[in-house]
Every structure is written in C-alpha cells, then in structure tokens.
Amino acid sequence: MKRSIATLDLRALQAFVAVCETGSMTAAAKRLGVSQSAVSQAVAALEREQGIDLFDRESRPPRPNLAGRNLLQLAEGLLDHAQAVSSRMSELSMGSALPVRFGCVDSFAATVGPELIRAMSGSARQIRMWSGLTPGLVSQIENRELDAVVCTQPTTDDSRIIEMPLFSEPFLAVVSRRWAESNVSGHADWQHVAREMPLIRYTARSVIGQQVERFVRHLGITSPRQYEFDATDPLLSLVSAQLGFAISTPLCLWQARSYLDEIAVFPLPAGRLARRDFFLLHRQGEWDDFAIRVVALTQHVLEHVIRPSLSRAFPGIPDNAFTHSQNLEELT
Incomplete structure (x- = not known):
C-alpha cells in the first residue's frame, strides 16, 4: 500500500521558523502579529502532521532538535518559494505578466x-x-x-x-x-x-x-x-x-x-x-x-x-x- 505524504501547513511552518529564529513562543507571536497560543498550536499541529518532535523540550528555552534543525534548513527555501508563488499569482490575477x-x-x-x-x-x-x-x-x-x-x-x-x-x-x-x-x-x-x-x-x-x-x-x-x-x-x-x-x-x-x-x-x-x-x-x-x-x-x-x-x-x-x-x- 502506498504511503500517504504528510502535507506541510505553510503558516505552521512560518510559526516554527519564527520560534527558532526568535528563541521563544512569545517573541515569535510578536513578530507574526498573532497570540502566543496561536503559535504554540501551530507548532504542535506541525509536529502531529509530520509525526515527529521538532524541539528539545528539556532545554530552556526550547531549541530545535536534529529533526527541527533539518526542517529549519529546508524551511527557508520553502517559504521563499511560497512567497514568490504568491507574488506571481497576484501579478497573474491582474493579467500583467x-x-x-x-x-x-x-x-x-x-x-x-x-x-x-x-x-x-x-x-x-x-x-x-x-x-x-x-x-x-x-x-x-x-x-x-x-x-x-x-x-x-x-x-x-x-x-x-x-x-x-x-x-x-x-x-x-x-x-x-x-x-x-x-x-x-x-x-x-x-x-x-x-x-x-x-x-x-x-x-x-x-x-x-x-x-x-x-x-x-x-x-x-x-x-x-x-x-x-x-x-x-x-x-x-x-x-x-x-x-x-x-x-x-x-x-x-x-x-x-x-x-x-x-x-x-x-x-x-x-x-x-x-x-x-x-x-x-x-x-x-x-x-x-x-x-x-x-x-x-x-x-x-x-x-x-x-x-x-x-x-x-x-x-x-x-x-x-x-x-x-x-x-x-x-x-x-
């Protein structure tokens, strides 16, 4: 039986990257303009979807573990590409290109x-x-x-x-x-x-x-x-x-x-x-x-x-x- 591929929620991925870069849920929430609980829920949902922990909860503040660091390395390219696609679609919707x-x-x-x-x-x-x-x-x-x-x-x-x-x-x-x-x-x-x-x-x-x-x-x-x-x-x-x-x-x-x-x-x-x-x-x-x-x-x-x-x-x-x-x- 073919294994289904877990999809990536780009908003959750954005929240994950923000936590890694700012060092806390609170700072990430401030950067994204959302509540701390929204960031926490997004990261938790991302871990459930991927079936793997992304942070070392023993450290204070939490730091990305090996899986988290691998995802962080990939995430920048994914988010940049998503932003480029969004901008391109905005242009195309106006017929400009x-x-x-x-x-x-x-x-x-x-x-x-x-x-x-x-x-x-x-x-x-x-x-x-x-x-x-x-x-x-x-x-x-x-x-x-x-x-x-x-x-x-x-x-x-x-x-x-x-x-x-x-x-x-x-x-x-x-x-x-x-x-x-x-x-x-x-x-x-x-x-x-x-x-x-x-x-x-x-x-x-x-x-x-x-x-x-x-x-x-x-x-x-x-x-x-x-x-x-x-x-x-x-x-x-x-x-x-x-x-x-x-x-x-x-x-x-x-x-x-x-x-x-x-x-x-x-x-x-x-x-x-x-x-x-x-x-x-x-x-x-x-x-x-x-x-x-x-x-x-x-x-x-x-x-x-x-x-x-x-x-x-x-x-x-x-x-x-x-x-x-x-x-x-x-x-x-």
Missing part, C-alpha cells in the same frame, strides 16, 4: 492586426494573435482558448462575455477598373453593373458571405451562384479580369490591396443590411485595459492609415467608410 491570446477575423488580422502589434511592441503587454472565422473565434473565447476576439455578428449565450461595438463599414459594388472606365459615359451604377455581369461571391460558410447574400436578396439581385471564394484575393482576381462583379467592404479591399489599381467601386443603397459591424469580445473583468487600447488603436489605424489610402485609390468612396463604436447606434 501574461501574453493576451487575441483572435481576429482574417480581414482585421491582415490589416489592423500588424499595426496593433507594432504599436504594442514597446510595452510590457505581449500579443499572441490567431485568425479565423467568427463562429470558431466565438467558440474559442467561450472555451477560454482565447482572451479577446474581434469578429463580426457574434452570437454567444455566455453572459460573462462583453460585446463591445468596434466599428462599421459599408458594402460596396466592386468592378474591373477597365470596365468602369469604358462605361463612365453611360453613368454606370450598381444596378447597371448587376444587369451586365454575374456576381462573384464569398462562400456561404463565412459570415461575410452570409451577410452579402442577405443584402443581395434585399437589393433584388438574382445572379446565379457560379463563383465562390473564401478570401478576397481570388475573388478580386476574377473581378479584375472582367469575369464578374463582387460585393465587398473597404477593409477587405485593403486586405487585397495589390488589386487596388485594377478595380473600381460603386456605392450601394444605405440601410441596416448595407454594413458590416465589428465587435471586440472579452470576459467581464478580464483584459479591460487591453480592450480599451484595442478600440483606440483600431480607430487610429482606420482613420489615419487605411481610410486615407483607400480615398486616394477610390475618390468616390463614402465618407463613412468606417464608422466607429460611438456612432454605431445612429446606423441601426
């Missing part, structure tokens, strides 16, 4: 993500970033596999997860620049585009694909399903080749910005279905400071890096290409 596990949808990770990492590179906060689709990211934060998530159209039943509106962007009709330039005299608009070309879609398994499909039905576009892609780059490769048009967003266009010289955009009718909303998710009481900083940095990157570049590429892009969290309620 842990890297934040940050998940983002692909379009955010590839555009705003690098700027966030660059902005935080000089701080103590370290980021570990993952990208993925919204359903998977929401599942990961629910299972505590991620600490914070940027996603679109989140759905979670966990009341402890906070959904912070981050920003919103409009859907745009995207066509080949060559096609647009050849149709300028005819005052082409999105309706003309939809009549002339098939729609090149995002796949329905992605949230953006589902959102675009709802909007397409709302607009009355009846283009058959022919080309579908998970990512924006292959989608725009077909658009630039004049094989069809797409419905995408400013952030997705910036993600695939190698195609900016080859495409043109047309605004689409405004409305609730006409925009894609982004949210920042994190658990209540956890990573609050990180969440606040992500909101501020995201707004800075969108307004000072991405929007000016897109406006230069597409002078007709809407002024509200990115509407930030404080203004989202006005659009709903």
